[in-house]
Amino acid sequence: LDELATGSQVPWFREAITHPGREDDYWVTRDYATGVSKVLAPVQFVGGWYDIFLPWMLEDFAALHAAGRDPKLVIGPWTHTAPGVLATGLREGLGWLRSKLLDDDRLERPERIRVFVTGERTGGGWRVLSGWPPDEGERRLWLADDGLLAEGEPAVDSTPGSRRYRYDPADPTPSLGGPVLLSRQPVLDNRPLEAREDVLTYTTPGLAATVEAIGPVRVELWIRSSSPFFDVFARVCDVDLDGVSWNVGDALVRVEPGRFEQDASEAWPVFFDLWPIGHRFAGGHRIRLQVSSGAHPRYARNPGTGEEAANATRLEPVDIEVLHGSGHPSVLVLPGVEGSTVG
Template sequence: MTRASRLAAEAIRRRWGLPPATTQVSALRDVDVPMRDGAVLKADVYLPDTGQQHPTVLLRSPYRRSGAFAALFALPYARRGYAVVLQSVRGTFGSEGEFTPVVNEARDGQDTVTWLRDQTWFDGRLATLGPSYLGYTQWALALDPPPELQAMVVHIGPHDLAAAGLLDGAFQLQNVATWTELVAHQELLGPVRGATRMFTAERRLSPHLHELPVSGLPERLGGNPVPWFDEWLEHVELSDPYWERYRATDAVHSSTVPTLLVSGWQDWFVEQTLYQYAALRDRGVDVALTMGPWTHLGIDPKVTTGESLAWLATHLPVDGGAPPRERADRVRIYVTGVEKWRWLPDWPPAERTDRTWFLAPGGCLADEPEPDGGTTNFRYDPMNPTPSVGGRVLSFRAGRRDNRRLELRDDVRTFTTAPLEEPVELLGGARITLCLASDNPYADVFLRLCDVDNRGRSINVTDRLVRLDPADGETATTGERRIEATLPDTAHRFLAGHRIRLQVSGGAHPRYARNLGTGEPPGHATRGVPTNHVIGHSAASPSAITLPVC
C-alpha cells in the first residue's frame, strides 16, 4: 500500500469505528482464475503481509474491482488478517465469456473455490461477502456449499432475480432500466465518469422511460449490448419456466452456513432479505439480521463494515485478530420516526397488537366504519400515468420523500387519521383491505402508507402495487372485489400529533411499468385504456388499514 492509501485507510477506520488494523497489505492484480469450460476470469487478490496462510473472503462482482470498491470491500478486511479475492464475473472487466445476469454464477463460483484450494496462502476457511448482485453470487454458491464455506455476509442481496424484476407482478421499469444502463456503459467509462453517470441516471433516463413501446429501450440509450432487457419483457409471468435459471431460492431452504443479513427498509430487495431471514431461522441456522433506514444506494458502510467484521471474527477468526464482538441480540432494527436503533430477539416481534382504521367519507380514517359511508372515485389514465415518488428505487432520490405534490393530483386519493393523541409504533407489515370496483379488468392499485407531520409533510413509510387479476371478477351483487394486501415490513413510529395516511392510486410510473389497461404484452404495447375506480367505505364495504403495533 502507498502512504496515501494507508492514510486513507486509517481515516476510514477512525470514521467508521473499526478495530485497529493488524497488518499491511499486498495486492496481486489481474490474477487468472480458470473455469471448467476454458474461460479465464480475472481477480485481484489482497494478502496480509504476514507470510502465513489466511482465512479468505471471496467477493464475485460484475462491477469495477479497483478504486472505491476495493476501499470498501477489500482493504478493511485484508488489513485485519483476511485474504480477500475480488473477482470479476464472467464477461466483465477482463473476465472471458459473455455476461448474462446470474445464470453462470453457481458453476463459476464452484470453479473459483476449486482454484482457491490450490493457493498456498489459503488456510482452508472461506467466507463470502458483498452487496446487491454480490449477494446473489453468494446464494448461488450456497446451492451446493463447499465444505470450506464457514460464513456468509449478504448486504441488500437477492436470491431470486425474477421476483426482483417482476416485483408485485409488474415489471420494475426504473430499477431494471437503471441497472441495465449501468452495466451497458460501465466498461466504456472511467471510474469518475462512471460514478457521475450513476448520479445523473434518473434525470437522463426519465424521458426514455416514458416512451412507448418499452422494448428497445437499451438500444435507445446506447452502450454495450444488453440483450436480456427485451428478453425479460417477453416473460412477465413469475410462473414462466424461463425464470428458473435466475433463481437460487433452493439455497435459502437448504444452506446451513452461518449468515449475516443486512438490508434497509427502503431497499429494492427488502422482502427477499426478510424471507431469507425467516427461512434460515425456522431451520435453526445461525442467522442474524440488521435492518437500517437505507435505500439500495444509501446503505451506510460505517454500520455494515463493523457488523461484517464482527460476524467474520466470530465464524472465521484470525490469529491475533480482534476478539469477536458479541451481538446484543439476533436482530438489530432502525426505527424511523424516532430515528433510533433497537435490538430484538426476532423479527417480527412476537408481542404486537393490531390496530385498525376504516376508510371514511371526506378522506378520513376512522375507528369504526361509517354505516352509509358511500364511495370515493378516481380515474387512472395510462397516457398520463401517476408518477412514482421516492420508495424502493435505484435512485439518489429514493426512500422517504414528501408526497404533498403527488397527493394534489386528481388521480390520487388519500385517507388520513386525526392527529394522534399518543405515538403509534408499527413493527411489521401493514394490512389493507380495499373494497374496489373498476371498469377495466386490466388495472393496478398502488397502496402507500404515509406519516403526515406537524408541518403537513406526507412522508412515505412503506408501499406496494397490486396487479388486479382479470380472472378474479367483481361480485355479481355489488360490482366490487375485495383486495387484501400486506405492505412490506417496516419499523416506524408515528409521533403524537402526527397523522397516519393511506394513499391510493392506479400506479407509480416509472418505478413500475404503467399498466396500459389492454392486457397486451408490456414490451410492445403502445395503446392505453383508462380505468375508473370506485373505493367503497361503508359497513357493507369496510375498506380498512390494520397496523401491527407495539
Template sequence: MGFMSRIMSKMLKLPPAETYDIAVERDLKIPMSDGVILLADHYYPRTLGQRPTILIRSMYPDRTKGGYMGEIIAERGFQVVIVSGRGVCGSGGEMTPFMTEHEDGVAVLSWLKEQTWFDGCLGTLGQSYLGFTQWAIAYEGGSMLKAMSTQMTSSDLRSIVYPGNAFSLEVLLGWLSMIDSQEASMFRNLGNIILGGKRRKKIAWHLPLIDLDKVMTGKEYEFWRSWLIHDDPKDDWWAPGDHSHMISKVTAPNHMISGWHDFMLPSTIRDYNLLRKSGQEPYLTIGPWTHFDTEAFSMGINEALIWLRAHLLNDRKNLRDSPVRIFVMGSQEWREYPYWPPANIKYQHLYFQPSGGLSAKFPPVSEPDHYCYDPVNPTPSVGGFRSFGQGRPVLDNRFLEERTDVLTYTSDVLDYDMEIIGPVSSELFIRSTLENTDFFVRVCDVDPSGKSLNVCDGLLRLAPGRPNPAPDGIKKIKIELWPTAYCFQKGHRIRIQVSSGSFPRWNRNLGTYESLGTGMKMAIAEQLVYHDPHHPSAIILPTSEL
C-alpha cells in the same frame, strides 16, 4: 499493497488490520461445466499461515476496479477469492445475469476444493448481486460453508424484477445503464452518474418497453428482453434464477442486512423468515437506508467482518448478543430484538371512512370513492425507493395528494406516540372498468404543519382472473407494503394514499391486453374504492406497545 486499502478502511471505519503484508494472484482461470473460463483474483496474507477463504462472485468490476476490497478483507485475516461472472472483466462466455450463477457457482466450489491453499473453511459476503450469488451456492456449500452475509439482496430474481407483479422500471433501467457503462472509461462512468438519472427519467416514457435497451445503450441486451417477454408469474423461465426453495436446507449462519428504503427489502425479510421457519437463527440488521446508501455499505462490511471472524476464526468479542437490530424511524433510535417481527406487536385495522377519514371504527353505509387513472398522465413517483441514488427516499407528498388520481384517508390527530414495527398490508375492496390495472397504497406521517412524509408503500398489478371478482363484481385485493419500523409522534396524523401507479418506479399499466414488452395502446381506468360495512377497505398496521 495497502495504501488504497488503508484509505478505504479509514473511510469505512473498519477495525484494525491484522497485517498489511498481502499478496495477490491475478487472472486465475476457473473452468465452468460448459468449457467457459471465468477469471479470479486470489488475495492472501503472507505471514498469518493458512486462513479461511472468503468467496465473492460478481458481475461488476469488483475484481478489476475495486480490488481494494480484496485487500481490506485479507488484511483482516482471510484469504479472498473474487470471481468475475460470465462476459465481464475478462471472463469468457456471454453475459447471463442471474441465470447461470448456480451452475457456475458449483464449478467455482469444485475448483476451490482442488487448491492447495484452501483449508476447507469457506465464508461469503456481499451486497445486492453479490448477495444473490451467495444464495445460488448456499446449499451446495454444505459443511465447508461456515458463514455468509447476504446484504440488500434476494434469493430469487423475479421478486426483484416484478415486485407486486409489476415491472420495476426505474431500478432496472438504471441497472441496465450501469452494466452497459461499467467497463467504459472513467469519463463515461462519471457522465452516467451525473447525467444518467435525468436521461433515464426521460427514456422511461418510451414505448414499447422492449426497445428501451437500444434507446438507452444503442444495442440489444437479451436479458432485458427476456425479463419483459416472460412476465407471467407462473412462467418456468424464471426457475434457474430462483434459489428460495433451497433456503430451508441451508445450514450456514447468515447475517442479513437491508434498509427500510431498499427495493429488495421484502425479499430479504422473506428469506429471513424462511431461515427462521427451518430452525435457523439468522442475524438481521435494518437501517434507514436505500439500496445505494454509503452508510449501509460501511455498516455492511463492518458487520460482515465481525460475523465472519466470529464463525470462521472463533473471534466473537465484537459479536452482538441480540440477533435483530433495527432502526426505528420517527423516534430515530436503534432497537434490538431476539427475532423479527417483535413478539409484542398487535395488528390493527384502520378503516377508510367517508369524506377521507381513517379510523379504527368500522365504516358506515357509504358510497365508494372514485378516480381515473390515465397512463398518458400517470401518477408520478414521489420518494420511496429510487434508482441509483436519484432523489431522497422521504419527501413531502402534499403536491402528489392534490392530484385527482390520488385518494387520501387521514386519521384524527394522535394523542399518543403510535409505533408500528413489522409487516404492513392493505385490504381494498375495489371495482375497475379495466381488468388490467394497478393499485398503489402508501402510508404517510402528517405533522402539525401539514407536511405529509411517506413511510412505506406497495403496489399490486391486477390481471384477468388475478383475482376473480365476487358475484357483485367487486374485487377484494390484499397489497403487501414494504415492512417498516416507525413511530408516529403525538400531535401527528396517519394518512393513507390510494392510487393506480407510481411512475417510473413501476412501469405504467397501459390497461390493455397487449403484451408488456410490445404494448403501446393505452386505456383510462375508472376506479372505485369501497368503504362500507360489507366492503371495509383498510390499512393493517403492526402496532407495538411503547
C-alpha cells in the same frame, strides 16, 4: 428504453421485461429462494427500509429461521447502496466473521435482530427484537367516505360508500420517493403527488401520543373498475405538524382476470402486502394512506388493455371506485404498535 440508455438493443433486458410476473416459469426456473432453507452455513443479513430487495431478504431470513438455523438481521434507514449500509455492513460483518471463523466474539454484537426505527426527523433509534415479524398484534384503520382513517369498524347497518378516480395511462400517476437501488433520496414531500386527481388520500386525526409500528403492512381494499386490467398502488405516509406528507412504505399490485375473484356485486377484493416498516409516528402527526393506480416509471404503467406493458400498442383510461363501509370495509392494517389510540 435500452436503446436510449445504451445506444443499442440489450437482448437479455428485452427478454426479461416480457415476463413481468414473479410466478412466470421464466423466473421460477431462475429463483433460488426455494433452496435457502437448505443452507447450513451461518448467515447475517444487513439491509435497509428503503432497499429494493428488503421484502425478499426478510423472506430468506424467515425461511432460515423456520429451518432451525440462527441467522442474524440488521435493518437500518438506508437504500441498497447508501453509505450507511456499507459502513454498518462492513463493521458488523467483520465482527461476525471473526466470531464464526476465529471463534472470537469480542467484536460481534450479541443481538440476533436489530432494526432502526425511522421518523421524528432524527429517527426513533435502534430496537432489539426477539423475532421477525414482531409478535405484537395489529391495528386496523378503516377507510371512510370523507377521506378519514378511523379505528372504529363500520357498523353492519351503516350506509355503504365509495370514492372514485380515473387512471389515464397516457398521463400515468408518477412515482415520488420510495425504495431505490442507488443513493437517491427515498423519502420525499408527497404533497405534489396527493394534489393529483388520480390519487385518493385517507388520513387519521392527529395522534394523541407517539405511535411506533414495526413489521409488515397490509391493505384490504374493495374496488370496482371499468376494466379487468388495472393496478393498485397503496402508500402509508406520516403527515407532520406542518402538513407535509412523508412516505413511509408502499407497494403496487397488478389486477387481472384470475388473480382476484370478483364478488356478486362485481367488487374486487384487492388485498396485498406493502413494504415492511419500522416507523415512529410522533404525537400530533397523522397517519395517511394513499390509493392510486400507478407509480411510473418506478413501476411500468398499466396500459389498461391486458397487453404486456413492454409491447402495448393501445392505452385505455380506467375508472376506479374504492368502496367503504358496510359490505365492503376497506382497511389499512398496521403492524403491532405501541402508543395511543388514533384520534
